[in-house]
Every structure is written in C-alpha cells, then in structure tokens.
Amino acid sequence: MTKTSVKLLSLVMAAALAFTMFTLAGCGNSKSSTSETKAAESTVAPTTVQATADSASEYTGKKTGIVIDVKDYGTIEADLYDELAPITVENFKKLVEEKFYDGLTFHRIIKGFMIQGGDPKGDGTGGAPDQIKGEFAQNGVANNLSHTRGVLSMARSAMPDSASSQFFIVHEDSTYLDGQYAGFGKVTKGMDVVDKIAESVPVTDNNGTVTKSNQPVINSIRLK
Template structure:
C-alpha cells in the first residue's frame, strides 16, 4: 500500500514539476501527442531527451518498432529518419553519451513512456517507447521518463509492425515536429 501511495504521489505531482514534449505525428496516425516528463524520477534521461528535442533532433524520426498490444518505439536520431534506409533504424542513438539507469517504482501502464536500451541497463540514449497496454514485466528494468496526457488516440493509431519483431515495413509513421513544453 505504501508503494502504491508513493507512486500516486509522484504521478500527482508530475505536471507541476515536469517539462513536457509535444509531438506532431503523421502517417496512419495523424495528430498531437502530449507527454509530461518526470524530471524528479529520471532527471538525466529527461535532460537528454529535452535537449535532443530542443535541437530538433527528433524531427523527422520514424516509429521503427511497433508491437500491437505492447508499445511503439521511436527516437533513433542516427538511423531513424524518414526517407533514409530503414534497415538500421533502431540500432542508433545520438552523439551524446549513453545514460546510467534511473529505475523507479513507477509501473509500465498504458501511456507510460520509457527509455529503450540494449541488454546493458546503462545504455539508454535517445530512443523511447510509449506503452499501448500495461507491461509490468518491464517494471524496474527500464527507465520511466514520462506519461502521455493527451493524444493516446493518436498513439493507438500508429502503424503496427511485424507481429514478432515489431519492425515496420513500408512507410512508417513519423514524428514531424517534437517541441519541449513547460
């Protein structure tokens, strides 16, 4: 019960302390997604993704891995740009260093935003994912950075990838503009 109350307290306090992202998406999904970023939960990760967004690095980056009933992943600023060869999408990051894990007790529920990483827990860089459904098996293993506050209907419409790998074929949905909000 105490754990649940602390999670609720963090989530209730988040909008007052967190900056956010506003993401314009085009493709099968069209519209705006707003995300509250949880600076008090993952300050290094939030600082990195807001810096990348402010520099325009996420503009034109596709959703390269989308698994129905699980999540939509994007943020490969190195190899995930629309119009480029998509075979390497999901293998890159940014020119910034990888980040040490900032694990928390926040659960991976629908609309939660987490940082993607390799097998190394300290390898998150620029890629992130948005949960379609709860995925509590991720709890405490991936850094939670935020949650969708508006536009889950847009997230739900993102083009799905192959059933097993989630690799999107054809023309993927794209983040046309990502802006940092207060």
Template sequence: MKCLGNLKKVMTAAVAATMLMMVGCGNSSSNKKNNEPTTAAGQSGNTIIITLNAEQAPITCENFEKLVKEGFYDGLIFHRVIDGFMAQGGDPEGTGMGGSENTIKGEFKANGVNNELSHQRGVISMARAQDYDSASSQFFICYTGNYTADLDGYYAAFGNVTEGMEVVEDFTRVPRTQGGDGNMSKPTTPIVMEKVEMIEPDANGWHRVKITMNNFLE
C-alpha cells in the same frame, strides 16, 4: 541487457526477441515530410503531448529535453510497433540499432535508482542495450500495463502521454512486415515525428513535449 528481449515469463521467445533492445549509436536522420496539418486521427498535424516526470527520472528527462531542443527527433520514425505492448522510436538510423552521441545512467531500481513510475498504458520509457547505462535516444510508449512485472525496475520510465494517446493507438492501424526482431512489427508506411518541441509546462509546472506526426495512415 534485460532488454525487452528476456521477458520469457509471460511472452513467447519470438515476441521476447522484439523487446526494447537498442545497440550502438548513429547520427543519420529519416526523411522529413511537410504535409498540411489536419485534425483527423492518424493524419498530418496530429499531436501527442508527453508530460515529463523529472522527480522520478531527472537524468533521463534532462537528456530527452536536450535532444528535443536540439531538434534531434525531428523527422525520426517509430520503427517498431507491437500490438498490446509498445511503440518504439527515436533511432536516427530507423533500424533500432542507433542512438545519440551520449549514453546516460539507467534510472531504475536494478541500477540503484528508486524510480517508482510504473510501465502502465501511456507511459514513456527508455530503450537500452544490455548495459544498464546504455540508453541514449530511443524510447518507447506503452500500450498496456501487461508487462509491468518485467519492465518496472529494469527500464527508466520518465513520463506519460497526457494528450493524443489515440494517435499512438493509430500506429497499430499501419500494416507491418516482419522486423529484425522476428515479429510483424515493422511499419510499411513510415510513422514520422515531423516536429518534436518543448511547450509550456502544465498547471503543476511539469515540463511537456509536443510531437507532431505525419499522415501515417495515408
């Protein structure tokens, strides 16, 4: 894949190896937590709102909505967090090696799809393996727009964080150990999506998803 593992123009080999690689599939899930909701950043009950862009990536959005409605993401973790780059989650195995049962077409220019949504701060996009059509459930949220030259056209961006980006930023406050990617990217405290659900569309009719997080800063 041009899995985020081949971004050698702007990143060291060690960081490059961490990119958005995901291989295989799985159907196990992480332990769920039921903490009482609060409103402080990083605590249980904090929410992230994602507005989907079906105009740019209709297949990806349809697949993501289907998994959300099935409760697929409930209890899963963000297993990889890299400062200044991205937070990756949606793997039922919690290792970066799993996914849902089905794979979908990669909606990006290198795969013949004119997706013009750029990987800027707050953009959500699909992780995949080397095969352009291997994305399933794993996704990532960008912290910066520093890697657009390498991500745009090779990964299917499909929406934006429109509320709660400060919660995503708080993921970087969780201590991390060395992950399978060779970088300090594996959170020592599980960053859990306790509940992922569809909510009412925005004023323009764009579909939205709400992610309710656990108290990962506890």
C-alpha cells in the same frame, strides 16, 4: 564494425525473456553516422529520489510538457517527470531542443505493447552521441513509475547505462518491465493517436519491425 540491433522483445516472449527486453545497439555518433560508439562514462545518479510514482499514486513533482507531432496521425502530449528520472529527462529535453527527433520515425510497433521510436537510422541500430545512466531500480535508482498505458520509457541494450535517444510509449499495461527500464513521463493527451499507430501500422514480423515506407514520421517534438 559490428552492429547490434536495437530490439524490443514481443509480448509473446515477454514472460520468458523479460530481463533482456528492449535490447539496444551501441549508438551512432550522429544522425548520419554508421559507426558504433563505445559506452559513455556513466553519470552518477542518486540511489534515491524524492518524487516517485506507481500505479496507485500520481507523480507530484516538477513536470515538463512536450508535444509530439506525428505526420498523418496527429499530436501526442505528455509530461516528463523531471524529479523522478532527472538524467533521462535532461537528456531527452536536450535532444528535443537540438531538434534531434525531427524527421525520425516510430520504427518498431507491437499492438498491445508499445510503439518505439527515436532512432536516426530507423532500423533499430542508431542513437544519439551520448549514452546515459539507466534510472531504474535494478540499476540502483529508485524509480517507481510503473509501465502502465501511456508511460514513456527509454529503450536500451542489455547494458544498464546504454540508453541514448530511443524511447517507447506503452500501448497497454506492461508492468513486467518495472524496475528494468527508465520510465520518465506519461501521455496526457493523444492516446488515440498512440492507439491508431499501434493498431493500424503494418509490421513484418512478431518483433514489430516496420518497413521504412510505413514508419510513422515524427515531424517534431517540442517543449510546451
């Protein structure tokens, strides 16, 4: 069965290829599955939401705290924005409660851009069983969270409703992603850990590929 690779384009390619960044594969049926799933039926999301946030204003709606424990690096605390991207947050919380992320890794790292993780295969081709509605402006959802430093967002393929488990944390402002990817939260503590990962983990190419032995391990993600 054909595999497509889950990829985030590097900053060098961003200006020319912004619309095809964060390409994701069809997701496996489980953590150990190697088969490709068909796209899940899209969950209809409202085209407008009450709580929005951008670079000039803070999100004021309901928040859910999480703690990401990264082996040998430390902990990253973040708030998920429940009302801004409800489908995305609910899916992420479900995976956290199932301990889906425990033992997974950050498999793709680009200094000055982002760190990407949450792939059960660790090579950019895996994901969770279900794919979800892409909650971003180009997909008809009013999500104004700008991709500034510390924002959590979902990786996806060229298909708008293809995100499942892979997410990324923005290392430095990458606002050209706004409207194209579903931001759903922001780091509140531990950006020094993100910095350390982004700046110290060796990569094998400009695309941020990290060999298995060098991938930072997510010990756990827990709700606060």
